[in-house]
Amino acid sequence: MIIEPARETEVVAETEILILGGGPAGIAAATAAARTGARTMLLEKYGFLGGMGTAAMVTNFCGLHASINGSVQQVVRGVADDILERLDRLDGLREPHPVKATGGGHDIAAQAYDTSAYKMAADDLLLSAGVDIRFHSFAVGVAMDGPCIDAVLVETKSGRKAIKAEMFIDCSGDGDLAYWSGAECEKGDATGFMAYPTTMFRVANADDEKIHNEGKPNLTQLIAEAGDDYDLPRKTGVLGSQPHAGEWRVNLTQISRDGAPIDGSDWDDLGYAETEGRRQSQEYFRFLKDRVPGFENSYLLETAPQIGIRETRRIVGEYQLTKDDVLSCRDFEDSIGCNGWPLEQHLQGNAKWTFLAGRGYHQIPYGTTLPKGVDNLLVAGRCASTTPEGQASLRVSGPCFAMGQAVGTAAELARRSGVTPSEIDRQALQARLVADGAFIGDAQL
Ligand SMILES: Cc1cc2nc3c(=O)[nH]c(=O)nc-3n(C[C@H](O)[C@H](O)[C@H](O)COP(=O)(O)OP(=O)(O)OC[C@H]3O[C@@H](n4cnc5c(N)ncnc54)[C@H](O)[C@@H]3O)c2cc1C
Structure with missing residues (x-):
C-alpha cells in the first residue's frame, strides 16, 4: 500500500439528472430524462454510446419482440422506436429475424444492426433531446451526503473531476454507482457463478x-x-x-x-x-x-473493442425479478414495461434456453430499479434487481431500453416533487410512460 496525498477535486459541472453509462439502459434513461425538460448529463468512459451493443459488438437487439399467442410483436416501444427509426434511416437495421422456436412452436425475433449506425443514431437521439454527453469520463467513485449521492468522481484526460447532481441513475451495467454508494448488491449465484462472457x-x-x-x-x-x-x-x-x-x-x-x-x-x-x-x-x-x-x-x-460481459453486480432492490416471474408471464401493479425474452443462461460449453409460457411476455415492475439505502439513485439495465436467473432474461437490450425510459422519467418526477424515487406516484409514472409511447402491459393498465 502507498498513501496518496489528500487533494481538492474541481466540481466541473452541476446538473439535475446524471446518468452513468451509455448502453441501451443509459441511452433510454438520458433521452427520457432530457425530454421531461430536466438538465441531463450522461457520463461514458468510451467515445461512443451503445454499451455492450457497440463496445462488445453484440450487433443484435433481443427482447424488443415477444411471441404473443403465436405472432411476433414488438413489446418494447417509446425511446426504442426512436432508435430503430434512426437506424433504419441510416440503412443500418435488418428486419426482425426469427431466433428459436418456443415450446409452442412459435418463434421469437431479434433485429441485427450495424455498430457504426448505432453509434450515430444514439448520438443524434441524445443530442436532439438536449442531453449533455460527456465521453471519455471514467467514473471511479462517489461523494456522499448522508443517504444521498452528492457527486460522482471521474478520471479524465484533464485529471480528476467531480460532477454534482440532484438525481443519479446507474446504467453502468456493473452497478458501479450503487456499489460505491453503499446500496446492497449481489454478484453471481449462491456459488458465485456468473454467466460466461464472450468476445464477439x-x-x-x-x-x-x-x-x-x-x-x-x-x-x-x-x-x-x-x-x-x-x-x-x-x-x-x-x-x-x-x-x-x-x-x-x-x-x-x-x-x-x-x-x-x-x-x-x-x-x-x-x-x-x-x-x-x-x-x-x-x-x-x-x-x-x-x-x-x-x-x-x-x-x-x-x-470487438472489448470482451462482452453478460453479468456482474446486480442490486438487491425493492423487488427482485425471478425466473418464475419471467416464465409465468407475471403482471405487476407497478409495471414500467414488458419483456418476452427467454432465460438465456450461458453455462459451461453451452447456452441453455427456457421459454416463456402462455401469453409470451411479462411485465417489469418499477421495484427492480429501486436500490435500498440510497435516496437519490435509480438503477436500470443488466445490473437491475433480479435473481441470477431473472437476469438471464432481463439483461438483453429490449428490456434495458424499457427500464431506462422508465427511470429517466421517474428521476424527474421524484426531483420535481421533492421525494425519493420509491415515493413517487407510480400511476403518474405509468401514465407518462404510456403518453410517451411506451408499452407497459396488456391494456396499458
Ligand atoms: C457476447 C454478448 C452477446 C449478447 N447478445 C445479445 C443480443 O444478441 N441481443 C441483445 O439484446 N443483448 C445481447 N447481449 C446482452 C446485452 O448486450 C447487454 O446485457 C446490454 O447491453 C446491457 O445494457 P446496459 O445498458 O445495462 O449495460 P451495458 O450495455 O453494459 O452498458 C454500460 C455502459 O456503461 C459504461 N460504463 C460502465 N462503467 C463505467 C464507469 N465506471 N465509468 C464510465 N462509464 C462506464 C460502459 O462503457 C457501457 O457503455 C449480449 C451480451 C454479450 C456480452
Whole structure:
C-alpha cells in the first residue's frame, strides 16, 4: 500500500439528472430524462454510446419482440422506436429475424444492426433531446451526503473531476454507482457463478447464396464433428447475418480462467480476457473457414473493442425479478414495461434456453430499479434487481431500453416533487410512460 496525498477535486459541472453509462439502459434513461425538460448529463468512459451493443459488438437487439399467442410483436416501444427509426434511416437495421422456436412452436425475433449506425443514431437521439454527453469520463467513485449521492468522481484526460447532481441513475451495467454508494448488491449465484462472457467477432465475404441454398449451418453438429482438431470450449452458439451482404456476426467464444467464467468487474480478469478472447476468435475463425459451408472465402473483419460481459453486480432492490416471474408471464401493479425474452443462461460449453409460457411476455415492475439505502439513485439495465436467473432474461437490450425510459422519467418526477424515487406516484409514472409511447402491459393498465 502507498498513501496518496489528500487533494481538492474541481466540481466541473452541476446538473439535475446524471446518468452513468451509455448502453441501451443509459441511452433510454438520458433521452427520457432530457425530454421531461430536466438538465441531463450522461457520463461514458468510451467515445461512443451503445454499451455492450457497440463496445462488445453484440450487433443484435433481443427482447424488443415477444411471441404473443403465436405472432411476433414488438413489446418494447417509446425511446426504442426512436432508435430503430434512426437506424433504419441510416440503412443500418435488418428486419426482425426469427431466433428459436418456443415450446409452442412459435418463434421469437431479434433485429441485427450495424455498430457504426448505432453509434450515430444514439448520438443524434441524445443530442436532439438536449442531453449533455460527456465521453471519455471514467467514473471511479462517489461523494456522499448522508443517504444521498452528492457527486460522482471521474478520471479524465484533464485529471480528476467531480460532477454534482440532484438525481443519479446507474446504467453502468456493473452497478458501479450503487456499489460505491453503499446500496446492497449481489454478484453471481449462491456459488458465485456468473454467466460466461464472450468476445464477439464479425466476418465478411461469406457466400450468402450458398448458405441460403444449403440452409443455415448446424453449428452444434459441425463443432461436434470437428472433435479435437480445434480448441473450441463452447460447443454451440450463434452465427447471424448482418444488415449487409456477406457479413456475419459470430457469438461463439467463451472466456474462462482456472475453469470458471472471468469476473467482468475485476481489473485483472478483464485484462486476461481480452487476449484470451482474441486467441479463441482466431481458433473459431479457423474452424469456420475450414468446416462451415459458405465461409471458405470469408475474412475476419473485426474483433470487438472489448470482451462482452453478460453479468456482474446486480442490486438487491425493492423487488427482485425471478425466473418464475419471467416464465409465468407475471403482471405487476407497478409495471414500467414488458419483456418476452427467454432465460438465456450461458453455462459451461453451452447456452441453455427456457421459454416463456402462455401469453409470451411479462411485465417489469418499477421495484427492480429501486436500490435500498440510497435516496437519490435509480438503477436500470443488466445490473437491475433480479435473481441470477431473472437476469438471464432481463439483461438483453429490449428490456434495458424499457427500464431506462422508465427511470429517466421517474428521476424527474421524484426531483420535481421533492421525494425519493420509491415515493413517487407510480400511476403518474405509468401514465407518462404510456403518453410517451411506451408499452407497459396488456391494456396499458
Ligand atoms: C457476447 C454478448 C452477446 C449478447 N447478445 C445479445 C443480443 O444478441 N441481443 C441483445 O439484446 N443483448 C445481447 N447481449 C446482452 C446485452 O448486450 C447487454 O446485457 C446490454 O447491453 C446491457 O445494457 P446496459 O445498458 O445495462 O449495460 P451495458 O450495455 O453494459 O452498458 C454500460 C455502459 O456503461 C459504461 N460504463 C460502465 N462503467 C463505467 C464507469 N465506471 N465509468 C464510465 N462509464 C462506464 C460502459 O462503457 C457501457 O457503455 C449480449 C451480451 C454479450 C456480452
